[in-house]
Structure formats: C-alpha cells, structure tokens
Amino acid sequence: MKSLLDRFLSYVRVDTQSDPKSDSTPSTDKQWVLAKQLFEELKDIGLVEVTMDEKGYIMATLPANLEKEVPVIGFVSHYDTSPDFTATGVNPRIIKDYDGKDIVLNSEKNIVLSPDYFEDLLLYKGQDLIVTDGTTLLGADDKAGVAEIVTAMEYLIAHPEIRHGKVRIGFTPDEEIGRGAHHFDVEQFGAEWAYTMDGSQIGELEYENFNAARAKITARGKSVHPGYAKDKMVNAIGIITEFASRLPGEEVPEKTSGREGFFHIHHLEGSIESASLEMIIRDHDRARFEDRKRFLELIVAELNQKYPNALDIEMKDQYYNMREKVEPVYHIVEIAKEAMEQLGIAPIIKPIRGGTDGSQLSFKGLPCPNIFAGGHNFHGKYEYVPIQSMEKAVEVIIRICELTAGKS
Numbered sequence: 001m002k003s004l005l006d007r008f009l010s011y012v013r014v015d016t017q018s019d020p021k022s023d024s025t026p027s028t029d030k031q032w033v034l035a036k037q038l039f040e041e042l043k044d045i046g047l048v049e050v051t052m053d054e055k056g057y058i059m060a061t062l063p064a065n066l067e068k069e070v071p072v073i074g075f076v077s078h079y080d081t082s083p084d085f086t087a088t089g090v091n092p093r094i095i096k097d098y099d100g101k102d103i104v105l106n107s108e109k110n111i112v113l114s115p116d117y118f119e120d121l122l123l124y125k126g127q128d129l130i131v132t133d134g135t136t137l138l139g140a141d142d143k144a145g146v147a148e149i150v151t152a153m154e155y156l157i158a159h160p161e162i163r164h165g166k167v168r169i170g171f172t173p174d175e176e177i178g179r180g181a182h183h184f185d186v187e188q189f190g191a192e193w194a195y196t197m198d199g200s201q202i203g204e205l206e207y208e209n210f211n212a213a214r215a216k217i218t219a220r221g222k223s224v225h226p227g228y229a230k231d232k233m234v235n236a237i238g239i240i241t242e243f244a245s246r247l248p249g250e251e252v253p254e255k256t257s258g259r260e261g262f263f264h265i266h267h268l269e270g271s272i273e274s275a276s277l278e279m280i281i282r283d284h285d286r287a288r289f290e291d292r293k294r295f296l297e298l299i300v301a302e303l304n305q306k307y308p309n310a311l312d313i314e315m316k317d318q319y320y321n322m323r324e325k326v327e328p329v330y331h332i333v334e335i336a337k338e339a340m341e342q343l344g345i346a347p348i349i350k351p352i353r354g355g356t357d358g359s360q361l362s363f364k365g366l367p368c369p370n371i372f373a374g375g376h377n378f379h380g381k382y383e384y385v386p387i388q389s390m391e392k393a394v395e396v397i398i399r400i401c402e403l404t405a406g407k408s
Contacts, residue, residue, distance in 0.1 A: 008147040012139035017087040018080040025055040026173035062167040070165030074194030077145030078175030082379040091133040100125040106134030128387040138383035140375030145197030152397035164401035181360035196358040199372035202389040206370040207326040208351035210282040211289035212318040223272040236275035259284040322362035339399035
C-alpha cells in the first residue's frame with residue numbers, strides 16, 4: 001500500500017491550477033495529467049466501475065462487503081488548485097515535531113510562516129507539518145482530500161473485516177473557479193448522499209455555505225485632451241471608482257466573519273475610454289443575498305442618471321446555501337459527527353465562508369456536507385497541512401462507512 005504522505009506529495013507536485021478565463025472543461029490541459037494518474041491509480045488499488053469522462057470527472061466504486069441493503073454513500077474532492085497563486089514547481093517540505101516557533105519558508109525572500117500572525121499553527125505543536133518553499137501554494141486544497149479518499153478506499157479493500165455498504169467516490173476539476181459540480185452526473189454517481197473532503201481545520205463539519213454571485217461592472221467614457229476637457233471629458237476610471245466608493249466599507253472579506261456577508265472587488269482595470277471591475281457577492285441569508293444584488297443594480301441606475309448610460313452590469317448567481325437541502329436529511333451530518341466523536345475529534349460545526357462542490361451537488365439532488373481535509377491558509381504561499389490531521393480524515397471516512405452500514 002502507498003502511504004498517505006507519499007500519495008499526497010505525488011499529487012501536489014503536479015500543477016493543476018484552473019483558469020477562470022477558459023471556457024473548456026477542465027479549464028486547463030494540465031489538470032488532465034493528474035486526472036489520468038488518478039484514473040489509473042483507482043484501478044490499481046482495486047476499485048471497480050472506474051470511469052473518467054471527456055470533461056475530466058472521475059468516479060469509482062468500492063463494492064459492499066455485506067449482504068443486507070444499506071444506503072450507497074459517496075465521498076467527493078476536487079483535484080484542481082486555485083488560480084489565485086502559482087502552483088508551478090510545488091516543492092513541499094516536512095517540518096517534523098513542530099516546535100511552535102517561526103518557520104522560515106524561504107530565507108532568500110524572507111518569507112516566514114509565523115504563529116504570531118497565523119495563530120492556528122499553535123494547535124499543531126508537536127505534530128508534523130507539510131509546508132511550501134514560499135514560492136507557490138501547497139495544494140492541500142484539495143489534494144489532501146483526494147489523497148485521504150484514495151487512502152481510505154485502499155485501506156477498506158485491504159481490510160475486508162470492516163463491514164461497509166457500496167461506496168462511490170468522485171473527483172472533479174475546476175472547483176476553484178466555481179464549476180466543479182457543473183458537469184457532475186448525480187444520477188450516474190448513484191449515491192443517496194455524499195461528503196466533500198474539502199474543509200480546513202481538523203474537526204470541521206459544515207453544512208452551511210454562502211449564497212454566491214459574481215458581477216462585472218463596465219464604464220464607458222470619452223477621452224478629450226485634458227487641457228480642453230471641461231464639460232467634455234467623461235473619465236471611465238472616475239466613474240468605476242465612484243461605483244466602488246458607494247459600497248459599504250465595512251462589508252468586505254477582511255472585516256467580516258461568521259455569517260456576515262460581503263462585497264469583494266478582486267479585479268480592476270481601465271482607461272479614460274473604458275474601465276471595469278469584477279467582484280463577488282456573498283451572504284449566508286438568501287434574502288440579504290438578493291438585497292445585495294439589488295443594491296448593486298441601484299448604484300448602477302443612480303450613476304447612469306448622473307453619467308447617462310455610462311455603466312453596464314452583468315451579474316450571475318454561482319451557488320446557494322446548501323443548508324436548505326441538508327437540514328431535511330440532517331442524519332447525514334449526525335453520522336459524520338458521531339464518527340469524529342468516536343475517534344476523539346471534537347466536531348466544529350460552523351458555516352463555510354465560501355463554497356464547495358457540495359453546495360452545488362446538494363441542489364442537484366445529492367446532499368453533501370463538508371468534512372475537514374486538514375489544510376490551512378489555502379490559496380497562497382503560507383498554506384500548510386498537518387500530517388496527523390490528514391490521517392484523522394482517513395479514519396473519519398472509514399468510520400462513516402462503518403456507521404452507515406451499522407445503522408441500516
């Protein structure tokens with residue numbers, strides 16, 4: 001059997017960064033490298049019904065090893081990594097028996113992973129951490145989840161004394177750009193419910209997430225020589241920054257937490273003739289989410305009165321809060337909670353300040369809470385994952401399979 005650590009390290013060294021500007025699925029050809037590797041690996045460890053479609057969605061089956069009929073459950077993770085930070089040349093390093101002090105990731109560039117800033121590090125004093133070299137992200141989001149699922153399935157195959165029903169697993173591309181579940185065939189997957197292994201800190205168990213939309217606001221201007229511009233020039237940059245100034249200053253990611261929603265401008269460019277900004281809108285409450293979108297439309301309408309027909313807005317919903325789909329089958333959360341408690345893990349049930357494939361899958365008919373994969377500081381050079389957290393995630397998967405069979 002391949003070790004969890006070796007499996008994870010082999011995955012993160014493959015660059016699978018997705019691209020929001022691409023219309024293909026997967027959005028980048030390099031995702032196919034790991035997809036094909038996973039496809040072969042699942043067959044090699046003994047899973048059956050291993051498939052990979054033309055869009056890079058991978059599914060496989062661990063057959064039941066007991067005679068009674070029990071629910072078919074699933075586990076899902078994504079193999080792409082965020083476009084927010086480079087994933088080329090990932091060079092992971094293992095910090096054995098972490099001492100609670102600063103970790104120098106890159107001495108030449110003076111990049112330090114410090115508990116003074118990232119306090120969660122102190123939770124893992126005495127454990128073994130996998131960190132970056134300070135020049136790339138790590139890819140624990142969500143290659144930790146992929147490695148944990150594959151390792152758990154291999155363990156169950158090697159230990160038939162552990163009784164379980166039929167288990168389906170699925171790996172998706174492009175989750176980081178909001179498309180991970182777009183082409184996921186829930187009917188083909190054939191599970192009654194599933195769990196995404198895509199959370200962070202050990203113990204996280206989530207069945208609430210943001211309602212999410214994205215928006216692009218474009219401003220049109222008129223360029224005139226600045227010396228003769230009075231009452232003639234229309235500066236698109238000025239209009240787009242005026243739009244941005246109308247947004248509530250306290251409702252941004254860096255000033256909100258818990259169930260507080262936000263507006264987040266993540267891209268801004270322009271000239272006098274044309275300027276645009278791209279942003280995301282997030283809120284756990286559906287009514288407030290709709291209010292936020294109407295607020296943006298109102299700003300555009302008001303500015304178009306001031307600068308006739310200068311602004312356009314394009315807005316599109318991305319996903320919704322899966323709570324409304326999971327609560328009616330809350331026993332699936334309770335099974336995961338019980339699995340953690342039996343393993344000595346304190347469940348941390350809290351809303352996700354983001355989304356997972358599970359949010360879209362839940363609305364496609366596959367209720368799908370989210371379970372920790374172990375990583376921290378996703379999407380950047382300070383990303384790390386404790387090996388012990390990954391090992392516990394594997395144990396949780398196995399115990400959920402046992403509990404589901406035992407409760408039927």
